[in-house]
Amino acid sequence: RRALTAAQHGRLGYGDPAGLPELRAELAGHLGRVRAAAAGPGEVTVIAGVAQGLSLLVRVLAARGPQRYAVEDPCSPGTLALLRAHGVEPVGVPVDRDGLDVAALAATGATVVLVTPAHQYPTGVVLAPARRAELIAWARESGALVVEDDYDAEFRYDREPVGCLQGLAPDSVVHLGSLSKSLAPALRLGWAVLPGPLAADFHHAKRYADLGTGVIEQLTFAELLSGGGYDRHLRTVRAVYRRRRDALADALRSALPATEVRGVAAGLHLYLELPPGTAEEAVVAAALERDLRVEPVGPMRLSPGPPALALGFGVLPERRLARAVELLAEAVDSAGGTGRTGRV
Ligand SMILES: Cc1ncc(COP(=O)(O)O)c(C=O)c1O
CATH class of the missing domain: 3.40.640.10 (Type I PLP-dependent aspartate aminotransferase-like (Major domain))
Structure with a gap:
């Protein structure tokens, strides 16, 4: 205005x-x-x-x-x-x-x-x-x-x-x-x-x-x-996203200990490496069945690499993170992955 x-x-x-x-x-x-x-x-x-x-x-x-x-x-x-x-x-x-x-x-x-x-x-x-x-x-x-x-x-x-x-x-x-x-x-x-x-x-x-x-x-x-409104906005949302990222990373470490959160604490997504042999696409499909959207890294590669997901947390409030991670752990299990237990 x-x-x-x-x-x-x-x-x-x-x-x-x-x-x-x-x-x-x-x-x-x-x-x-x-x-x-x-x-x-x-x-x-x-x-x-x-x-x-x-x-x-x-x-x-x-x-x-x-x-x-x-x-x-x-x-x-x-x-x-x-x-x-x-x-x-x-x-x-x-x-x-x-x-x-x-x-x-x-x-x-x-x-x-x-x-x-x-x-x-x-x-x-x-x-x-x-x-x-x-x-x-x-x-x-x-x-x-x-x-x-x-x-x-x-x-x-x-x-x-x-x-x-x-x-x-x-x-x-x-x-x-x-x-x-x-x-x-x-x-x-x-x-x-x-x-x-x-x-x-x-x-x-x-x-x-x-x-x-x-x-x-x-x-x-x-x-x-x-x-100065843009700088103020950035300061406010940076604190919000930081809390979301920390909460998501913590929840993943406890619910999916055999997976690995990689990369620095930054941005609006988190890179999660799945245990070797996990079928990335099967995890994505099983997550979608639970109304949870996660991005497979396979289509982002030009040569083969370990199974991994990009998890966007920008629009996920902290109160919903724990449930989202539970659903992801279920999806990894149902896809035959071993993220939860650490068995490979
Ligand atoms: C790495 C990367 N670069 C560029 C874009 C596209 O940016 P923009 O919306 O500014 O066109 C995206 C969108 O998600 C992105 O992830």
């Missing part, structure tokens, strides 16, 4: 396709402060979420010549499907407890790599400092582009989040983020920070994709940022 009241009628035409100046300025300040990004307002583009950022980028890069894409293995199924819908078949690069294996990446000959360095999706690991340095050195030496999907960096519970990669190497990194985790995916509002030489082509692609992101949403977000 405040944003609309303050807006003159003239503001309700098409905005700058790269984003409203006040929002780009607020975002540049915010990303510098909370993510250690290196961007002025001119480097920030307002987009309709990370997915649109990726779509536009694929188009812009295709026009520059053939590309070879690499993704983390496992990676977000949405990202994988989006790339494939654009005719891109990426090569998978293994992820271990320190994040992306950069030596393996270098061996692929990739020209573009998509990474989730602050909190790898789905495994939940953080790209270790030595790997960050290696990744940036690889990008600089090979001239490759690193696409940083900063999808849930607002939510780190055990310490301050690591700064973004873009701040360390603005010439080699495209940084993408959105409000999908912090407010709601329905908003379709996000941001991109691009190396200078790519920005003009990206803006051109954005203009002819949709003539710009919704102005009313942009005015509202600028108002939330400038008035």
